[in-house]
Amino acid sequence: MDVGAVLSEQLRATQAVAAAYSGVPGEGRVNAQRRVDRLEQALRDAGGTPKAAPSGATGVEAALAAEQAALRAHVAAVGQLENAAYRELLAGLITEAAAGESALLTVLKRPAAPFAFPGQPV
Amino acid sequence: MKPLSRRSALRAGGAALAASLFAPSLARGATDEGGLLLGLWRREMGASLAYDRVAHTDPLFVTLRGHEADHAAAIATELAAVGLGTPRPPKWVSEIDVTAERLARSDAKTAPAAALALEEELVTLYRNALTALPDSKIAMTAATILASHSQHLLILQRQTDGG
Numbered sequence: 001m002d003v004g005a006v007l008s009e010q011l012r013a014t015q016a017v018a019a020a021y022s023g024v025p026g027e028g029r030v031n032a033q034r035r036v037d038r039l040e041q042a043l044r045d046a047g048g049t050p051k052a053a054p055s056g057a058t059g060v061e062a063a064l065a066a067e068q069a070a071l072r073a074h075v076a077a078v079g080q081l082e083n084a085a086y087r088e089l090l091a092g093l094i095t096e097a098a099a100g101e102s103a104l105l106t107v108l109k110r111p112a113a114p115f116a117f118p119g120q121p122v
Numbered sequence: 123m124k125p126l127s128r129r130s131a132l133r134a135g136g137a138a139l140a141a142s143l144f145a146p147s148l149a150r151g152a153t154d155e156g157g158l159l160l161g162l163w164r165r166e167m168g169a170s171l172a173y174d175r176v177a178h179t180d181p182l183f184v185t186l187r188g189h190e191a192d193h194a195a196a197i198a199t200e201l202a203a204v205g206l207g208t209p210r211p212p213k214w215v216s217e218i219d220v221t222a223e224r225l226a227r228s229d230a231k232t233a234p235a236a237a238l239a240l241e242e243e244l245v246t247l248y249r250n251a252l253t254a255l256p257d258s259k260i261a262m263t264a265a266t267i268l269a270s271h272s273q274h275l276l277i278l279q280r281q282t283d284g285g
Binding site: 117 | 192193248256258259264266269272273275
């Protein structure tokens, strides 16, 4: 398993979340940036080099799509990384991405917990 | 020595699970995957039963009751995958863990705080369980359930904060 590649994918997905929150009121962007910082550190510790953040759509709908994509990536990574330290990192990311998704669904006046298994592969 | 009652034995089992997951570095080595799954199944069944008892106080609890039952069913599938059967589901509040029992015995005024405490505990349990589940498919199932409890927690935090 290429740990660096898995962490890079998590970082790319979370950078997209942070970028999508641009202009969205609330703590979402700050929270996502903290996740980016943790992933950059983990990637460096694994011998990798963080790449620049991707650009994309911004706003509540874009942030929701990005949180959902990041959550799916984190859940998939749990199946790829068995090391306890990485699992701990992923558990934190999953907790925050799932909460972020719910908060955005609330803003959009949709059910905040529509599924019993959020982040499941589609 | 006085023999353990069924209730005491159930409580002791739940306490052992909680102890192993709240202090994973101490007990992880002694925790096998099947035992961990059994503990999580019991907690989900307990949560579902508790939400059932307070479902008349808030429509949210109807949704959460269904989610916890779905989680228990998914864990039962993983139990079968490791060669274990599904235990008899709890019927009575006296058979479930203390935190779920507190919710089950709450009223409309105290239920949101009791549900919040339950979901906080479940998030912690699953966060720790993720580091102790070697099988990738089982771990991914636990990861999606962790995500679900994280969402329940956020909703209840906002409800109890009034926000």
